[in-house]
Amino acid sequence: MKRNLVFLLILALLVAMIGGCSKPATQDETVVIYQNKVEIHEQLTAFAAAYKEATGKEVIVKTSGGDSPYAEALRAEFQSDRQPDIFVIEGMGGYNTWESKLQPYEGDEWIDLTTLEFIVDGKVIGFPVAVEAWGMAYNKDLLEQAGVDPSTLTSQEAYRAAFEKIDGMKDELGISSVVAMAAGPDMRWVTGLHNFNGYLSAGLPYGDTTVLDKLNNGEADMQRLTEYADWVELLFEYADRTVLLTGNYDSQVSQFGTGKAVFIHQGNWIDPWLQSNNVTFPMAFAPHASVKGTHDKIFIGAPSFYVINNESKNQEAARNFLNFMATDPAGHNYMVTEANMVPAFTNVTLTPTAPLSANVTEWLAKDLKYTWLQNDMPDGFGMGTIAPIYEAFAKGDIDKAQFIEQLAAKIEEIK
């Protein structure tokens, strides 16, 4: 009798273990959005609650943070019993990974309201979450004090002249270096992605991918690369050595925020940092002069896109939610006022209060934008493969000729 009992118990245990793997019934009406911006989780959840009140449809916001942890967590999410209906991709890299899971948008209202949607082969794949931009952000007060007119900063020659002039006034301005630039191990996205994007798109019409296409075929544009190396050299030459080689995000932004540098090689995402540290001086963006010639645009794009899972049973509800966000005043209020994002939609009349974000809306309104192509390179190429070369160049381990040669060699390896 006892033995039978033991048998039964073990049997029950095994059944329970195997049974645990089977899928429970999915809730049908609820839309699950799985997104990667930790900083807007609460705001988005609040907006989803408002959406439920307005329409009666429930939207659940799930978040996992950072950039690479999200990609991993998303894989796990897809292996689980409840796939998200809306998830986030970041450009072509994400598209290539998730291609088999994506449902294109068709005829959605928001498509006509933006120029930054993610399109592949004529199909609209991604809803732009927000607009971000970077250029050479400058401290208006210091620049004025140095007698440099920011509107003249449009070419490498102009930058060199301005940098030389400012460098000579270091003590007067109280700065430790002209540019707050970082190329150390913690800051590889600044060099390998943002700075390198200048090589890919600066001076070209919006949407022009010729240089990128060549890169993805393992071909380097030597002329552009040589001109671009001058720009990198110029930035490194007038940067603070400590911040350049071992600085992290905090040390780079605080060099600028405390007025120890006139320029910073960063984007409007530094606004929250500056605001929480009570930085109040006026600032704006100037173009990057990544290659020869005149430049009058900054790099504007959408860092991430909401995409629809093609296996979702709630595609209609998911698309309605995104449309509501783009068209309803409540959605605008959420994007601009609550989440402090620069909206990608032309029908939004609210403007952000943060200085750099407000400046981005001006550039966007004038449609002065260079393309973001840094996310369309092969996975890991920007931060993993080429960024260390920048660091070696910054340290002086290699010279400019070797820098060009090594970059070209890495591009050729892509083939």
Add this chain to the structure above:
Amino acid sequence: MNKRIKDNMVFWLFLTPALFSFLVVVIIPFFMGLYYSMTDWTAVAGLQPNWVGFENYKAMFSNLAFRYSFLRTFLFSIISVISINLIALFFAFLVTREIRFRNFYRAGFFIPNLIGGLVLGYIWQFIFKEVVPAIGGMLGISYIENLLLLADPNLTLFGLIMAFTWQYAGYIMMIYVAALLNVPQELLEASDIDGANFWQKLRNITIPMIAQAFTITSFLTLVNSFKQYDIIVALTSGGPTDIYKGQVVNSTELLAVHIYNIAFKYNRMAEGQARAIVFFLVLSVVSIAQVYYNKQKEIEM
């Protein structure tokens, strides 16, 4: 039912739950990993992996960054094992002597081990970036003041070893303390009477008597330094760069970090898996050899 069969059945019955879980969480994933390392798997749901044979393994050995990472890992492990064990042994001797507050010291040396690797990495990053130059400034030595410790490949490796030693020596010390307390006092007293000095006692009595502890501690330190990941990520994130055979490489991207980067940053899961398997094999061989060697040195009372 005869007794033998019945005993056998009960034996297997009791073993089943443990065996089942071991199979499910260790054995099966291991062989799945072996399979995936020979495919072009990228971990995207719905994509069937294609069989590529030993391509991933071939690619690995011709990869300079991987070879460099291998060398650096060995270097890091060897120096770490030595420094951790020496310092731990030294501490263990200190805290087993008749000194005041020895329990306080024991706890004090042990506490860094309770701090997570990530937190510890950031603390040491702060020390190397802010405190060291500040000390240099106070002493008026401009070399130290302007020293960018985390921009020099070799100094950074030593910095890592220092941080790791600081974290781990206290734990290893505890093992040595336990072993030292088990050394028979009568032997030490007898040798005292015979006029043996400290070094003679150490070499002929203490060291042989704690040989068992050496087996454990060298195993633990070896395996843990080989697998070191979190301190590196927090302290150096793989940098700074070094030049190896004309190529720019990441000087502290040790194997565990390297494998993670290949798998998740480059999204080459199968290649990362192949490297992880080689990593596993090398680590197994090294640690088995070490345990075998140390075992021979042990003596039975």
